[in-house]
Amino acid sequence: MRKDASSRPPYESDEYLRLRRRNMLLCAGGLLLSGASHQLTLGRVIPEVFAVHAAWSASFVALGLAVAARWVPSRMTGAIAALISLSALMLDIRFTGGLASPFFPGLYAVPLIVAVFTPGRREPTLVACALTLVSLLLTCWWSGATLQATLAQVFSFAFVAWVSAYGGRTFRRLRDAEREADRERVEALQRLAESERLRSQSERNRAEMERLAVMGKLAAGVAHEVNNPLAFVKSNLGFLEEELGEPAPDVEELRRVLEETRQGVMRIQQIVADLRRFSRDTAESDERCAVGDAVDEAQRLASVRLRSLGEVMVDVAPNLPLVRISQRHLVQVLVNLLLNAADALDTAEPRRPARIVVSAAATEAGVKMEVEDNGPGIPESVLPRLFEPFFTTKPPGKGTGLGLALCREYVARAGGTLAAENRPEGGARFTLCLPGAVVHRQR
Known part of the structure; x- marks a missing residue:
């Protein structure tokens, strides 16, 4: 049974889900275009790369439609997209030269991309950092990299992961500060309205007291x-x-x-x-x-x-x-x-x-x-x-x-x-x- 629209949190609203679907479809289009034009980057056509990008694009289309239909919780889309992207990137790297592949720097960008698309939540960025680190180690292992080269890649990635996590944390703090400021502004307006109501009530009471005082002055003469x-x-x-x-x-x-x-x-x-x-x-x-x-x-x-x-x-x-x-x-x-x-x-x-x-x-x-x-x-x-x-x-x-x-x-x-x-x-x-x-x- 679907929840009533008024009781849904903001990240489950229809407008939010439509926005997530649109982003997923745009990403899918970009991935498909990237796969079709990979020969410009690599200088030759690699069928496996085109197949990976086609599957990658189709996965994003399916994920966008599933989120819009509420089959997949919107809070999980960041982690799922990160897992799909890392898997596809690892295959691209494997098919195009390992550590020397032009797709290898893309691994570093995954946490940053996830942080940009889900800035309000910490978990997707942390999951993306962990999965990317695992992917990086696997790539170094497949490529036969030395321990020193592997550690160099890990330290470089640690800086990118820190930037991703810190950027998301800064955004959340700014967002929370804005929400707190809005809440305090609303409370101040409510206090102002209450103060105005009390002032108006005080004025009415004051006028009533004076009117009764005048009536008291007139009372003795009224009887006469x-x-x-x-x-x-x-x-x-x-x-x-x-x-x-x-x-x-x-x-x-x-x-x-x-x-x-x-x-x-x-x-x-x-x-x-x-x-x-x-x-x-x-x-x-x-x-x-x-x-x-x-x-x-x-x-x-x-x-x-x-x-x-x-x-x-x-x-x-x-x-x-x-x-x-x-x-x-x-x-x-x-x-x-x-x-x-x-x-x-x-x-x-x-x-x-x-x-x-x-x-x-x-x-x-x-x-x-x-x-x-x-x-x-x-x-x-x-x-x-x-x-x-x-x-x-x-x-x-x-x-x-x-x-x-x-x-x-x-x-x-x-x-x-x-x-x-x-x-x-x-x-x-x-x-x-x-x-x-x-x-x-x-x-």
Whole structure:
């Protein structure tokens, strides 16, 4: 039963076997041509030499076909080819003059040829060296060479054998070094991918932590913000119950009270919807938004914290272009800036009515937004580090030090800028520049 192609080692793959067959057939053609032209080398025709070369060529053809058909293991082809070549060379040498034969130097080339054709494995070269040494000794014996001449041939061949073995060993070391380098490169890429995954996960965790921190800041005001319309709705329901008990209730008054009650319920619904959308950790598919919508949502969210401090003024120019940032990220940036302004005003001495202004105007590149307050401003020593992660001037438990760092990161990803400065008349100003979004027109 044949092995599955995916489970075969490289030296048993179809492509490798086809390559071995082609090499064997090319060698067979060269041997046949050499046998047919031996008279040019020897000066005469020797039938035995032609017969040896024909048999030699046929053996290589058969070996190539057997390897391609998987009848002979490809790992054995080098040793088999060496054995066939040595046998044929010994016959050529015997038929053409022994040690004086022009084919005799070919014995020395056998280990080199085997090393070239099977550089990845040591065994075929060693087998070829051993068989060649035996063939060399037999040739010297047939030729009646003296002991001194035989030893001279053996020492000469020893150098060739050493070159063959050392060359194959060097190739294997280079190949193993390349494989090790490839393995280390793959491992480095895997470590890099894992590091990038952990970094992305860390960024998501950091953003989630800051979002939860903002939600914590809003939590106290949410109860108050929901309680006011809830009390209003409860009072209106009591009034409606009393009016419906009257013989002739005022229908117009009932409609007015019902409308006010509906508005109170919608206010509660809006607060809950804003909070749910703000706290949800989902990827935005649309990386563009309308500035006015984002400002309205941020103002509604921050109002639960700002309502008790003072006045928030919004000055957004009409017909502003869309900007290249998701609405969720822009809302988070604005909420952070508004809550920071609220925290600064809450600790201002002497106490003063809060006045926060959010403005937006079109520019050549997109939209410029400003969030200003009349608080104490930012200390000059703090300004250079204001956007550093985990840097905060708030007491423990009051801030994570991530809010402004994430704000600048969100804006920078969109291709915009976020800067802070102190106003000449007092208070702080945050300037947000966002590029315009590319609007894809329908064809």
